[in-house]
Amino acid sequence: MAEENGSETQETAQEGAVQAPTLPKMQVLSQFIRDMSFENIAAQKSLQGQAQPEIQVQVGVEARKRQAENQYDVVVKMKLDSKTKDDGQQIFLIELDYAGVFQIENVDEKQLHPFLHIECPRMLFPFIRRIVSDLSRDGGFPPLNLDNMDFVQIYRNQLARMAENKPRADA
Template structure:
């Protein structure tokens, strides 16, 4: 073997081990797809005296691939109802469908579904919280500051629900 300039034999060239690409996400756009606020108190001409609101918040998620490479659309849907604790009379109903368009790279295919339904909604949530607060305040109620949504728990719960639904459905005979 020939020596290199320092008297040592040259080392064989080795290929660096393939390192996994670091996930990268960029929010390209975000938007309100649909929103509805029904102020039942104002419609019925009721007063706010002796009202003790009880809130119910339902969250659902959806994601889909867009035609452009590495682009996905994620939609969060919130249905917030408020009823009087004493007589269960409705006070208001707020439905908000808020979407975002994301450029996502470096996420393995088997991890893309949870990534889109956990990380992307987590990025959108502060904006949803602000919209809900502003709309309820502008609707004549105290601003509703939503508690942080645990999108990981929501995702796991949906997986468990689907697995249970599959168990209870009869299997088709071939």
């Protein structure tokens, strides 16, 4: 009887190993600045003084399938608009499109869209943060250190905007 229980345990362990889910695999093949713009409006308008800035950040994510199997382009689009708190005069404007090429495997088709719009931007964000910091510093301002971004919430907001803009079938 001990042998039967032992063999049942081995069979159960083998079945469990066969049924183990395959984990998603993501590899960053390349990343690059697709487009970048820095406008130093304060210098152009000869604004003087140490005005307290108010910075508005807009973020969008785009993703598309590439020709190669399991490869995707993901682009994080950022717009950072700095204005004075007192009178709303523009100080500087940064626009950055930062892209990555990803190899993604073992992700269910239903989960691929959120994966591309959440996990891939998370991988790119530290590089975006460094570029924005260097760009603002090199433009003559204190380095702008971006806070961590909640790409889950950004994704939800994008879905909500898309749902609002979708024409209704009953209209």
